[in-house]
Structure formats: structure tokens, C-alpha cells
Amino acid sequence: xxxxxxxxLDGLGDRPLDYLGGKTPLQAAKKxxxxxxxxxxxxxxxxxxxxxxxxxxxxAHLSILGYDPFxxxxxxxxxxxxxxxxxxxPGDIAFRGNFATVDSNMVVLDRxxxxxxxxxxxxxxxxxxVIDGVEIMVKEGxxxxxxxxxxxxxxxxxxxDVDPHEEGKSILKARALTEDGKxxxxxxxxxxxxxYEILENHPVNKQRKKEGKMPANIIMLRxxxxxxxxxxxxxxxxxxxxxxxxxPLLSGLCKLAGMDVIKVPGVTGTVNTNMENxxxxxxxATRDYDFILxxxxxxxxxxxxxxxKLKKEIIERVDSAIEPFLDNxxxxxxxxxxxxxxxxxxxxxxxxxxxxxxxxxxxxxDGIDEFDEVSVSRGSLRIRGHDVINILLNYSDRAEKFGx
Amino acid sequence: xxxxxxxxLDGLGDRPLDYLGGKTPLQAAKKxxxxxxxxxxxxxxxxxxxxxxxxxxxxAHLSILGYDPFxxxxxxxxxxxxxxxxxxxPGDIAFRGNFATVDSNMVVLDRxxxxxxxxxxxxxxxxxxVIDGVEIMVKEGxxxxxxxxxxxxxxxxxxxDVDPHEEGKSILKARALTEDGKxxxxxxxxxxxxxYEILENHPVNKQRKKEGKMPANIIMLRxxxxxxxxxxxxxxxxxxxxxxxxxPLLSGLCKLAGMDVIKVPGVTGTVNTNMENxxxxxxxATRDYDFILxxxxxxxxxxxxxxxKLKKEIIERVDSAIEPFLDNxxxxxxxxxxxxxxxxxxxxxxxxxxxxxxxxxxxxxDGIDEFDEVSVSRGSLRIRGHDVINILLNYSDRAEKFGx
Numbered sequence: 001x002x003x004x005x006x007x008x009l010d011g012l013g014d015r016p017l018d019y020l021g022g023k024t025p026l027q028a029a030k031k032x033x034x035x036x037x038x039x040x041x042x043x044x045x046x047x048x049x050x051x052x053x054x055x056x057x058x059x060a061h062l063s064i065l066g067y068d069p070f071x072x073x074x075x076x077x078x079x080x081x082x083x084x085x086x087x088x089x090p091g092d093i094a095f096r097g098n099f100a101t102v103d104s105n106m107v108v109l110d111r112x113x114x115x116x117x118x119x120x121x122x123x124x125x126x127x128x129x130v131i132d133g134v135e136i137m138v139k140e141g142x143x144x145x146x147x148x149x150x151x152x153x154x155x156x157x158x159x160x161d162v163d164p165h166e167e168g169k170s171i172l173k174a175r176a177l178t179e180d181g182k183x184x185x186x187x188x189x190x191x192x193x194x195x196y197e198i199l200e201n202h203p204v205n206k207q208r209k210k211e212g213k214m215p216a217n218i219i220m221l222r223x224x225x226x227x228x229x230x231x232x233x234x235x236x237x238x239x240x241x242x243x244x245x246x247x248p249l250l251s252g253l254c255k256l257a258g259m260d261v262i263k264v265p266g267v268t269g270t271v272n273t274n275m276e277n278x279x280x281x282x283x284x285a286t287r288d289y290d291f292i293l294x295x296x297x298x299x300x301x302x303x304x305x306x307x308x309k310l311k312k313e314i315i316e317r318v319d320s321a322i323e324p325f326l327d328n329x330x331x332x333x334x335x336x337x338x339x340x341x342x343x344x345x346x347x348x349x350x351x352x353x354x355x356x357x358x359x360x361x362x363x364x365x366d367g368i369d370e371f372d373e374v375s376v377s378r379g380s381l382r383i384r385g386h387d388v389i390n391i392l393l394n395y396s397d398r399a400e401k402f403g404x
Numbered sequence: 405x406x407x408x409x410x411x412x413l414d415g416l417g418d419r420p421l422d423y424l425g426g427k428t429p430l431q432a433a434k435k436x437x438x439x440x441x442x443x444x445x446x447x448x449x450x451x452x453x454x455x456x457x458x459x460x461x462x463x464a465h466l467s468i469l470g471y472d473p474f475x476x477x478x479x480x481x482x483x484x485x486x487x488x489x490x491x492x493x494p495g496d497i498a499f500r501g502n503f504a505t506v507d508s509n510m511v512v513l514d515r516x517x518x519x520x521x522x523x524x525x526x527x528x529x530x531x532x533x534v535i536d537g538v539e540i541m542v543k544e545g546x547x548x549x550x551x552x553x554x555x556x557x558x559x560x561x562x563x564x565d566v567d568p569h570e571e572g573k574s575i576l577k578a579r580a581l582t583e584d585g586k587x588x589x590x591x592x593x594x595x596x597x598x599x600y601e602i603l604e605n606h607p608v609n610k611q612r613k614k615e616g617k618m619p620a621n622i623i624m625l626r627x628x629x630x631x632x633x634x635x636x637x638x639x640x641x642x643x644x645x646x647x648x649x650x651x652p653l654l655s656g657l658c659k660l661a662g663m664d665v666i667k668v669p670g671v672t673g674t675v676n677t678n679m680e681n682x683x684x685x686x687x688x689a690t691r692d693y694d695f696i697l698x699x700x701x702x703x704x705x706x707x708x709x710x711x712x713k714l715k716k717e718i719i720e721r722v723d724s725a726i727e728p729f730l731d732n733x734x735x736x737x738x739x740x741x742x743x744x745x746x747x748x749x750x751x752x753x754x755x756x757x758x759x760x761x762x763x764x765x766x767x768x769x770d771g772i773d774e775f776d777e778v779s780v781s782r783g784s785l786r787i788r789g790h791d792v793i794n795i796l797l798n799y800s801d802r803a804e805k806f807g808x
Binding site for chain 2: 015016022024045049050051052053054055056057058059060069073076079080223249345346348349350351352353373374377378382
């Protein structure tokens, strides 16, 4: 049995760019190590959910880990909250929160409270209250962002957002989308009013006003979702799983699946992340774990920025960082792919298929020695998210025979 | 956001023909415009339902429009009736009917009533009656054909046909296939008897007898199906859809999905159809619609005739007709494929996969510049019916992101 590393280059897939000579960043990049890995194994095209579906990183990773996103995904809140290290339980309702500035008429003056970047830990702590028997937990995130969790009986994610998404407009009242959402909508509205009472004269805001800054005097909620009960990854597949990921959304998701999160120095979830460390730690982690998911976010960041040259450079840095894999294919089954395309020409996720490679010692070689969106279409694989773990189990001698 | 045109060349897929030098009609055809479109986009193979399944035009089109034919298709009757312009409601039971000639012992003398081609409108009108509270609607079709609809409580499509499919045999009694079909079978049998009473001495038939023609003195029913409740196309996909199709079966299907039917002069559903008009109207229709389905039936007709040379010529005419697409790829996302294969060597539909291409400005090019059953297998796509609209939404910048 071999150990498994699944390397997800976030937002990897792209479309042709004129300034790269009609090539995609991956086609344009120098990538001798990735190409060498491709030539030693099997390549093809990959649809994280199904052809044409535009995945989020969260739904794509759920699908890749073998969870049907159409069944378990009910909104971004739970995954964001998990990523902030909040202790969630199945049935909790979680939201994405942001500290904002309102006037006394609840008109939004700044949706990001002047991009507040200090003191939100104290503000969040002050908002950990109980309303009508529902326990409310708030945890600060990056800048004005926060995770908000409701725990109690009779809650539902079927409620509307309160963020008007525009400054100069009043905060909206949460409404129930279905009968079972009424209690939750009511508690949201009470909580928002209460947050103004608590925050308006909080010492952090008194100080901000003194400094001429926007006070973070309210919290807005959106993206309600119920925390799903995922079958534990380790039990589902009979192997011990861990992840090395820079972004809270994905570490939260892996935690929800019961995987361990390995902290790696220098991992930032940005273009400056320390890729070499990620790869080295992943290989070292194979001593303690059977399966390690590694996500490198930088490719996606460059895609969202529409910067094809940067994306190409990042791919070249990845190519250099992954060199150690070449010496470990006797012990490791490696898959490299992405979770969705983020074409620089679109600056957002699309449903275009992604290149994928799987390699280990002794595997078939399908004779394609270029790893890019076009070359791999001549390869062996034409797979979907829910196939990934099965394929990795197979090529690591871990798959159980189904039948006799 | 771009507009979408989906061009279905009915029965497009084929098999090698000796008299075309071992090529399929599509391989043998000169088709510079189609090949140019292929070279500018992505190609591959397409299974309208799933690999090996032999689709009808109706089940294939349902699948292509994103409706699961295994769930919604219960027989051809409803689609034929819709194509005749009959006003159907979900829950109605519809049949394909044909006027026939029987003797007084109910032995079929001519299944097509001497290929009657006049007066069936009057005969059909005379058959609009009520039996046991069930409203029966009959509408004449081409020659001896008619649509028959039963409307009422407690009806079921689970009944046998009454057509013996052979002359010199008696009309069969309809039988219930399941318990819930008893009432419907009973009404069918009463209706058939009643139709003889009404038609035998109808003025149209008196006149026919005078002229030495077979009287259309009975109606036979087959292909019972319940009219399904389809989720409206426009709501399902958030776009306004229309179709340009020559055959009643498909316009009926599109109407059932809530799509508009665009009438185009010179469109016949035969090999002489005016393809140039279809394409021109489709492009013009993008002003008012987001999605236009265009079906060209002629390829299928040639396949059913087993005429590979004609099929090749028709493909060459299509190639010439579609030239205007080349100038509109900045505004239009185009897919070209078929609904099933109709190999000239088989003269009927088969479950062979079909070539497919999708093209628009800025899309990946997978480097295949020949559009035929074999060349496209080196391309990027390996898709099924239910993927089609998702892929088109993706490449027209209309797909909603699922997740974050």
C-alpha cells in the first residue's frame, strides 16, 4: 500500500490569452517536473462536479473528497466558520458576518467598517450572547469579516440575507424563505439590533471614533447554511487523512470531514505562500497519514486578478517546488489537478474542465508528456469529482474489491 | 453574457460505408465551415442519453434540454399530439391514432385507410366526444395520422395498443398493463367501437366509397403516454428559450417545456427544407431570445432512407448554410451535434455516440480541425445529454456559481 498525496492547484484551468501567444498560463509555463510526472503516468480531463457546472472551491472540494455537494452543501457560512476554527456541530446554523458601520437609522455607511483590521476580536467576544435560548457564537476573521454560529433547537438556514450590498441603504430585515425559517429570521433580526446596542459604545469603537475612523457598530449576516453531518473521511475510506491548505474555507471543510489540519510555516493562502514547505511537509506527513490533501491557492488568486503572466509564474514556482515528488513515487501515489478553472479572461470560476494527472511507480503511461488543458485531452482519464478518491485508492493498492 | 444557439443535425452520427470509401457521410462530406468552427473551439463525443442507449428524437431532445427521459417520457403519444397543436395539460393521456379501414367484423383491411389525404379534419371533429365522463379530443395529422387525447380523472397510460400491425387481422382489445390502466383500457375499447359507428356512415366516407376508395371507418390507438409536467425551461435555466424545428414531434416537445416555437418560411422537416432560412432566423432570434434550439431533420431522413450519398450532400448543404455563424461568435455560443445516430447501413436510430462541437470567442481550442465521428474522439468533450445546457450556460457566461 502506498500513501496518497492529492495536490490541488486552486483555479488551475484557464482559457487562451492573446498576450501568452494564444496559450493558457499552464500551456505557456515552463514545467519540466510536472511534464515529467505526466509522462510517467496517466493524464486526462476532470470535471470537479459535472461538465459545465461552475463550482465554488467548497463544493468542488466536497465533491473531490467524495461528498455529494448537492446533498451536503447548504451555504457558505458553515465552511467559513469552520475555517476560523469555530467549534461547529451538525445542525448548527452558520453565517458569514461582516462588521459594518451604520447610522442611528440603520442606514449602512460602510459595509466594511473602514476595513477595520484591529479590535474585532474584542468586538466578536462581546457578541457571544444568548437570545431566546439560542446560543450565538461570533469569531473574528480577516479584516471586517467574522463567522457567526447559531446553536439551538428549531433553527433553519432558510432565511434571507440582511446585507443590502449597497451603502446608503438600510439594513434589511431577515425573512423566512420557508415556514421553518421563521424562528431563525426572528433571532437574526433581534441579534442585529442587539449588536448595534452592544457595539455602538464599545471601547474599541469609542477609540475608533476618537481617531476619526468608522466605528464597527453593527454586524451583518449572510450565506446562512446548516452544518451538515458528513460521514467521517477516515471511516469512509479506511485511511487517515490530513490537509495542508492556506485558506480557512478549505481547512474548515476538511475538519468537518474529520481530517487533521497540518500547519505549515509560511503558508498564507496568497501568492507569496511557501510552496516548498507545503510539499516538504506533505511528503513528511506520509509517515503519519495515508492521505494528504494539499491546496495551493496562489493560482486561483492570479486568475481572479486576471493576471495570466503571474499565473504562469506561479505555475513555474509550483513546478520547481514539486521536484521532491519525483524521488518518492515508489511510496506515494500522486494526483495533481485543480478544483475549478479560474480563467484570467473571466476573473472568476468557470465550469471548464481541468487537466489531471495520476502517477506512481508501476502505473500505466498513456504517452502524453505535456500537462496542460489541451494536451491531456488525448490522455486516458475523463473523470468527475466523485471518482477521485476511488482512483487514488486503486493506484495506492487500497481499494477494496467490490464483489468476488 | 452571450446568446446560445444549439444546432441539432438530426440523426447525424453514422458508420463507415463502403461506397464512401469506408468513410461515414460526415467524414466524406466537404465541410470547411464546420471544420473551421471545430478548429476554433472544443470537440468531442456525445451520448444523448447514455452510451449505447438508442434514443428516439423525443427522448434525446428531452435529455438535451435537461429533462430526464426515464422520468418524464411515458410514450410518444403526448409529443405527437403536442406537435399537432393540440392543447394538452399535464395528466392527459395521449395516443398516436391512425384512421384505418375495417370490415364489419373489425378485421383490418387497410391500416392507413387507402392513405387518405383529405377529409380527416371532418372525421376527427366527429370523434370529439365524451365517454364515461372522459373528454376525448381528436386532431388530424399528415395523411391517415391523428392525435388522440383523453382528459379526465383516473386515467393511466398503462394500456396495450389496439393496432394489430398486420392487415387481415382483427383489431385488438386494449388491455390494462397494471391495475390502474383498467378504466383507460375500457374507454379505449368503447371509443374504438364508437368510432366505427360514427365514421362508417360519415359523409366523407360515403363519398370515398362512391369514388371506390377505402373508407376511414375506424381509428386505432397506440403509443399511450401521460402528458408530463415539465419544469419550465425559462425558469429552470433563467433564460428565454425558443426553437426552430420542422417536425411536429419536436415543436410539441419544446412547447411542453414552455419554449416559443419560431415559424420559419420554407421549413418542411424534409430533405428540401430551407436551411439558410433556419440559420438566418436563429441568428435574428438572438435579439429576442437567450437560447435557440435549431433542428435540421434532413440528415435523419437520409439516414432512414439508407442513402449515404444524400446524407453527405445534405451535410454539405448544412455546411454552406451555417457560414453566418462564423461572423457572430463574439455574441453567440454555438453547439453543433445530433440527437442520435441514424447510420445509413442500419436505416434506423442507433446508440452510437455523436460528434459535438462547442465554440465561441475566447473558448479553449483543443486543436482538432476536423469535425467527424472519429476525429473528435481526440478532443476535450465526452459528454451526455444532461450536460449540454450546463456547458452552454458556462460558455455563455450565464452559469451561476455553485458554492463560493
